[in-house]
Amino acid sequence: MLLPVRGLPAAPHRPLTHPHSSPAPPPSLLGARRRRPSRRLSKVVSYYGLTTPPYKTDALEPYMSRRAVELHWGKHQQEYVDGLNRQLAISPLYGHTLEDLIKEAYNNGNPLPEYNDAAEVWNHHFFWESMQPEGGGSPEAGVLQQIEKDFGSFFNFREEFMRSALSLLGSGWVWLVLKRSERKLEVVHTRNAINPLAFGDIPIISLDLWEHAYYLDYKDDRRTYVSNFLDHLVSWHTVTLRMMRAEAFVNLGEPTIPVA
Amino acid sequence: VFLFLRQVSVPSHFRSFYSWAVPGRPPAQSARSGSIIYQPHRTSPRHLDPPFPFPKPSPHTPNTLSMALRTLAAKKTLGLALGGARPPAAARGVATFTLPDLPYDYGALEPAVSGEIMRLHHQKHHATYVANYNKALEQLDAAVSKGDASAVVHLQSAIKFNGGGHVNHSIFWKNLKPISEGGGEAPHGKLGWAIDEDFGSIEKLIKKMNAEGAALQGSGWVWLALDKEAKRLSVETTPNQDPLVTKGSNLHPLLGIDVWEHAYYLQYKNVRPDYLTNIWKVVNWKYAGEEYEKVLA
Numbered sequence: 001m002l003l004p005v006r007g008l009p010a011a012p013h014r015p016l017t018h019p020h021s022s023p024a025p026p027p028s029l030l031g032a033r034r035r036r037p038s039r040r041l042s043k044v045v046s047y048y049g050l051t052t053p054p055y056k057t058d059a060l061e062p063y064m065s066r067r068a069v070e071l072h073w074g075k076h077q078q079e080y081v082d083g084l085n086r087q088l089a090i091s092p093l094y095g096h097t098l099e100d101l102i103k104e105a106y107n108n109g110n111p112l113p114e115y116n117d118a119a120e121v122w123n124h125h126f127f128w129e130s131m132q133p134e135g136g137g138s139p140e141a142g143v144l145q146q147i148e149k150d151f152g153s154f155f156n157f158r159e160e161f162m163r164s165a166l167s168l169l170g171s172g173w174v175w176l177v178l179k180r181s182e183r184k185l186e187v188v189h190t191r192n193a194i195n196p197l198a199f200g201d202i203p204i205i206s207l208d209l210w211e212h213a214y215y216l217d218y219k220d221d222r223r224t225y226v227s228n229f230l231d232h233l234v235s236w237h238t239v240t241l242r243m244m245r246a247e248a249f250v251n252l253g254e255p256t257i258p259v260a
Numbered sequence: 261v262f263l264f265l266r267q268v269s270v271p272s273h274f275r276s277f278y279s280w281a282v283p284g285r286p287p288a289q290s291a292r293s294g295s296i297i298y299q300p301h302r303t304s305p306r307h308l309d310p311p312f313p314f315p316k317p318s319p320h321t322p323n324t325l326s327m328a329l330r331t332l333a334a335k336k337t338l339g340l341a342l343g344g345a346r347p348p349a350a351a352r353g354v355a356t357f358t359l360p361d362l363p364y365d366y367g368a369l370e371p372a373v374s375g376e377i378m379r380l381h382h383q384k385h386h387a388t389y390v391a392n393y394n395k396a397l398e399q400l401d402a403a404v405s406k407g408d409a410s411a412v413v414h415l416q417s418a419i420k421f422n423g424g425g426h427v428n429h430s431i432f433w434k435n436l437k438p439i440s441e442g443g444g445e446a447p448h449g450k451l452g453w454a455i456d457e458d459f460g461s462i463e464k465l466i467k468k469m470n471a472e473g474a475a476l477q478g479s480g481w482v483w484l485a486l487d488k489e490a491k492r493l494s495v496e497t498t499p500n501q502d503p504l505v506t507k508g509s510n511l512h513p514l515l516g517i518d519v520w521e522h523a524y525y526l527q528y529k530n531v532r533p534d535y536l537t538n539i540w541k542v543v544n545w546k547y548a549g550e551e552y553e554k555v556l557a
Binding site: 071075076079116169170171172191192193210211212215216219220 | 384478479480500501520521522525529530
């Protein structure tokens, strides 16, 4: 989904090893002249750029002020992008797509130094696209059916989302995810930068619960922030598209057994 | 009768906690902005209220009825009168915590930390930790007396978080001091010597604490800790509201710096390093030095 901004030929998969510990290249034959690659070509590198939210920075007013969006997107997310690029310049993880990078760098719960920035870049991009001006309300058709199936009712889903968001102690994110193996939607929260991709879940909605996401507009009132997100900002349109994509990986339908 | 009892048993600061929502009973803010006096009979137009009418839970709010009932409960007459019904936690004397006063005005730390930040931080954040800590302790007491083991375990995270929030902030307020009263003055005496010995110089210590604070992911605290056994100073960080004691029972906090975003966001926005640089101008080294000498005495 997120690709490096400048064209990078598909990078060969490099095993996750430290550059210094990688096996030495095979020794060249004595006297054989090694073709030196062109310096200019060998310098092609590509890094991540700051993606733009799919609306103007003041489009979410009054529920998320322009000032808050500009700081959050233009400063915080930019810092994560810069931090990630700084690390990739010297990292053996260079060349992965962002999603692969997050999974690799999570390292089964012992995150590598690249993890934090990589996950935050992804999380914020996903967060901006989880919202739209005039959002909120309730989903329709298939998404609503799936929510009613997995939570009992849309009201229950809303309660669960609020409960999960308010019970997160400290900074983090609350997510609506599609569990691959259980084949159902679930609300989870994660600490700091942790991203459910690493657990094999398919994220559907994300909401930033770091204080920087709501402090300028709501101060310490996380409850109003979360309820405004659900009532006025969340984009069920995006959710529908994400669910459609997720269905390529998870069979949500009832098995229909043809009668002979 | 039980319902009635429950009502009275709510600690007095809970009532003042919610009272701002009652129309016509706004809390008054005294000239010294650090203390808010609850005046139930004052009626004033809404626009004269302080912008965040969140009265400080005051332990001094007199409530004769509940006090009388508590006295009765203490004498166990009430329990007997109810035919053995268990009096609620507060009546049985479960310790409740109250929000401590700030030893200076909200605006006194400007320009290092703005008055608005201090007010929100004290009246909203710290007050919420205290309220939720008391609530969790009451639930814990109920769970213990019911013998509900899983509920007891479940309450641990709330107790650690809210209790830690109360402990940490109570230290944090004492760690700060207005410049006019000697804030930021480098430590003298034994602590000064110990810092030179363990870190090289005070500048190196500050640099180390700033670096660790800036590198801390998410919310948390950075501490100057004293190891009581080894008699050595160290720099520690704790995530979220974990108090320093979670890093080792030997560690005593001399100085804690809040690096939650709520501690600086309104003023410094995303630039945590600037906040960390400026906070040293209002650090109360005298308090840290006294703690150091007290612990090692």
